[in-house]
Amino acid sequence: MPAPYSVDDFKESIDSLYRLVIVAARRANQISKNESHGFGTVTSSIKPTMTALEEIIDGKVDYYKGEEEEENLSGLE
Secondary structure, eight states: OOOOOOOGTTTTTTTTHHHHHHHHHHHHHHHHHHHHTTTTTTOSSHHHHHHHHHHHHTTTTOOOOOHHHHHHTEEEE
């Protein structure tokens, strides 16, 4: 069983607890949609939420802040 995470574990990765919850939830949703649950397939014993949190700590998940998103969109005009 993976070790439980603390909010302090994410200080280097994400600037706020609210953003952590949103990013982790969206990534966990993506992971769960991609998992195969058909008959005869082996599924991972690690839950999508834990996988998402591990990916965030490892820096594998990118996200945009509101200001950055506006700058990227304004550059397209």
